Amino acid sequence: MLWNALLLALREIRRNVLRSVLTTLGIVIGVAAVITMVTIGGGATAQVTQQIASLGTNLLIIRPGQRLGMGQRGIAPPFKLEDAVAIAREIPSIAAVAPSASQSATAITGNANWSTAAYGVDNRYLAVRNLTIQEGRPFSDGDLRAGRAVCILGATVRKELFGTQNPLGSNIRLGKISCQVIGLLEAKGQSTMGRDQDDIILLPLRTFQRRIAGNQEISLIQVSVREGIATEKAQADLEQLMRERRRIGPGEDDDFQVRDMKEVAQMLTGTTRILTSLLGAVAAVSLLVGGIGIMNIMLVSVTERTREIGIRLAIGALEREVLLQFLVEAVVLSSFGGVAGILLAMVASLGMSRLLEVPFILNPGIIVLAFFFSAAVGVIFGFFPARKAARLDPIEALRHE
Amino acid sequence: MSGAPPSPPPLIRLTGVTKIYGHGQASMAALRGIDLDIGEGEFVAVMGPSGSGKSTCMNILGCLDTPTRGSYLFRGVSVEDLGRNQRAMLRRHYLGFVFQGFNLLNRTSALENVELPLIYRGLPAGQRRAAARKALAAVGLSDWEGHTPGELSGGQQQRVAIARAIVTEPAVLFADEPTGNLDTARSREIMELLTTLNREHGLTVVMVTHEPDMALYAKRTVHFVDGKVAADTNGEGG
Ligand SMILES: Nc1ncnc2c1ncn2[C@@H]1O[C@H](COP(=O)(O)OP(=O)(O)OP(=O)(O)O)[C@@H](O)[C@H]1O
Ligand SMILES: [Mg+2]
Numbered sequence: 001m002l003w004n005a006l007l008l009a010l011r012e013i014r015r016n017v018l019r020s021v022l023t024t025l026g027i028v029i030g031v032a033a034v035i036t037m038v039t040i041g042g043g044a045t046a047q048v049t050q051q052i053a054s055l056g057t058n059l060l061i062i063r064p065g066q067r068l069g070m071g072q073r074g075i076a077p078p079f080k081l082e083d084a085v086a087i088a089r090e091i092p093s094i095a096a097v098a099p100s101a102s103q104s105a106t107a108i109t110g111n112a113n114w115s116t117a118a119y120g121v122d123n124r125y126l127a128v129r130n131l132t133i134q135e136g137r138p139f140s141d142g143d144l145r146a147g148r149a150v151c152i153l154g155a156t157v158r159k160e161l162f163g164t165q166n167p168l169g170s171n172i173r174l175g176k177i178s179c180q181v182i183g184l185l186e187a188k189g190q191s192t193m194g195r196d197q198d199d200i201i202l203l204p205l206r207t208f209q210r211r212i213a214g215n216q217e218i219s220l221i222q223v224s225v226r227e228g229i230a231t232e233k234a235q236a237d238l239e240q241l242m243r244e245r246r247r248i249g250p251g252e253d254d255d256f257q258v259r260d261m262k263e264v265a266q267m268l269t270g271t272t273r274i275l276t277s278l279l280g281a282v283a284a285v286s287l288l289v290g291g292i293g294i295m296n297i298m299l300v301s302v303t304e305r306t307r308e309i310g311i312r313l314a315i316g317a318l319e320r321e322v323l324l325q326f327l328v329e330a331v332v333l334s335s336f337g338g339v340a341g342i343l344l345a346m347v348a349s350l351g352m353s354r355l356l357e358v359p360f361i362l363n364p365g366i367i368v369l370a371f372f373f374s375a376a377v378g379v380i381f382g383f384f385p386a387r388k389a390a391r392l393d394p395i396e397a398l399r400h401e
Numbered sequence: 402m403s404g405a406p407p408s409p410p411p412l413i414r415l416t417g418v419t420k421i422y423g424h425g426q427a428s429m430a431a432l433r434g435i436d437l438d439i440g441e442g443e444f445v446a447v448m449g450p451s452g453s454g455k456s457t458c459m460n461i462l463g464c465l466d467t468p469t470r471g472s473y474l475f476r477g478v479s480v481e482d483l484g485r486n487q488r489a490m491l492r493r494h495y496l497g498f499v500f501q502g503f504n505l506l507n508r509t510s511a512l513e514n515v516e517l518p519l520i521y522r523g524l525p526a527g528q529r530r531a532a533a534r535k536a537l538a539a540v541g542l543s544d545w546e547g548h549t550p551g552e553l554s555g556g557q558q559q560r561v562a563i564a565r566a567i568v569t570e571p572a573v574l575f576a577d578e579p580t581g582n583l584d585t586a587r588s589r590e591i592m593e594l595l596t597t598l599n600r601e602h603g604l605t606v607v608m609v610t611h612e613p614d615m616a617l618y619a620k621r622t623v624h625f626v627d628g629k630v631a632a633d634t635n636g637e638g639g
Contacts, residue, residue: 001523004520004521004523007520008520011509011513015507015508015509016508304507307504308506308507310504311504311505311506312517312521313489313492314463314465314492314498314500314504315492315493315498315517315518315521315565316489316490316492316493316494316496316518316521316522316569317489317493317521318486318489318490318521319485319486319489321521393465393466393467394465394466394492395460395465395466396466398465398500398504
């Protein structure tokens with residue numbers, strides 16, 4: 001009986017090429033759209049996650065000024081170097097403390113100038129930010145203690161000022177001072193926020209404070225937490241210590257803020273996840289549209305097919321034989337369309353992930369889901385109108401106009 | 402069947418068969434109490450004016466439609482008491498039907514159309530094909546087996562429909578104006594074919610026709626007027 005149904009179903013498919021192609025096309029497009037969008041979305045999420053991991057999730061950032069809302073800070077006294085020293089001394093759960101100060105500055109060589117950001121740091125800053133010296137050397141103790149005029153260039157600054165030449169040993173002008181290039185950083189690329197992480201010049205903190213900023217302020221303290229210790233614990237200790245040092249009475253608000261990079265990471269992951277679900281929703285709509293397309297074709301062909309069902313019943317087909325044939329037809333078309341859709345999605349998402357430079361990560365769950373959804377649509381709309389017709393008296397099915 | 406009736410029950414017995422279309426005010430009776438016996442091996446012509454209920458009666462006889470009232474016994478079995486599947490089995494194994502309007506599958510070759518009832522009978526492909534070719538040869542369409550209904554004339558389509566009805570070697574053939582679309586020569590060929598099947602294979606034939614010439618092939622003529630049997634004449638056949 002199944003064999004007969006298969007024979008009859010394949011004959012019907014072959015006889016109605018256009019109808020079969022249109023039905024299949026609806027499924028192909030629906031399935032391909034969903035899989036492609038979810039794959040691209042998943043790739044983007046993975047990329048962001050990877051960037052976050054390179055940022056370090058055991059990082060706490062302390063800035064002066066209280067938190068007033070999205071990205072705003074109030075005015076508050078800046079930190080001093082002693083604050084950083086105290087943190088390193090008093091909080092055992094902290095592995096490294098990197099105080100830094102920064103301001104924008106224009107770097108000038110003989111024939112080029114470039115507006116960038118100058119940072120006063122020490123070598124711990126490199127560790128905390130995961131920066132690597134590609135060529136040259138980090139700051140020496142002497143550089144740091146004496147506040148020598150030396151600098152380390154990010155890849156963008158190097159390219160803008162020196163092009164393909166080797167800058168090591170050359171001097172650049174930075175504001176009022178001339179400093180010697182002693183090291184070059186490995187390129188890091190764009191941050192998740194789209195900022196160029198290579199557009200920086202690092203100077204010894206003391207050099208920066210004395211000769212560029214002209215004050216003793218520290219604008220930012222970055223702290224890395226020891227492996228295996230909860231950042232929440234370190235954050236609480238930090239807040240406690242800073243409140244004491246800045247003499248904030250009980251009940252008063254902090255005039256500084258501590259940010260846990262893990263939270264930032266979570267926020268970013270959350271954002272990309274929302275983006276992915278949005279893409280998924282768009283894709284689901286296209287799947288639905290595809291489904292409606294299938295439904296329409298199936299319903300439009302019902303007139304002709306009702307007469308066909310009448311003929312089959314009149315010559316002695318059983319209701320269940322007719323239904324089995326229609327079911328097989330729908331299953332064959334839908335699964336063919338589903339497989340074609342999956343293949344198309346592979347090609348499309350591979351191409352798009354190349355184009356958008358996101359990793360190509362297939363999600364088997366969505367492939368299965370898309371396939372079965374479209375198959376279900378095909379089967380439901382292929383099957384139920386047929387069932388209605390197959391329950392009629394043969395003469396009524398034959399008279400159907 | 403119990404008891405010991407002197408004669409076996411007829412192949413077909415209609416008693417008080419009534420068919421009413423529509424409801425209430427708009428209802429109209431197409432059949433108003435048909436009593437009709439048809440014996441095994443008969444060749445019956447059904448005649449009557451247009452709208453007298455011939456097709457309606459044939460559809461009921463062919464188990465394609467159900468009467469509003471009355472009883473239909475087929476070989477002593479009450480058709481009203483059969484389920485849908487049993488009625489389908491009755492059509493599959495015992496009844497052949499030729500429609501006034503052909504009712505062939507579109508875009509389907511003549512051969513495949515004729516094969517169709519045999520697929521449902523579960524015949525293997527080889528036998529199926531051979532039987533279908535034989536039936537097509539019997540209606541003179543051997544050279545047209547690859548043509549679809551759209552590529553055949555009305556008469557040719559009618560002959561495909563006849564081939565499809567006789568390919569299963571049914572007990573009865575119901576034919577609703579099988580020669581309605583054919584010229585006289587072709588009509589005679591079809592009538593000869595039906596006569597042969599009737600004489601040599603014992604096929605019972607019930608045929609609607611408007612042409613008295615064609616009715617002459619039948620041994621018995623039933624006249625319908627206004628949903629009733631008006632006359633039932635026997636022994637005119639030749
Ligand atoms: N599906 C239907 N719904 C309503 N009325 C119908 C239906 N089928 C047939 N009739 C009516 O029943 C009556 C008998 O119709 P039927 O088709 O049996 O006539 P007929 O004798 O076969 O006519 P013809 O010789 O023209 O084929 C007609 O008046 C027709 O209008
Ligand atoms: Mg009629």
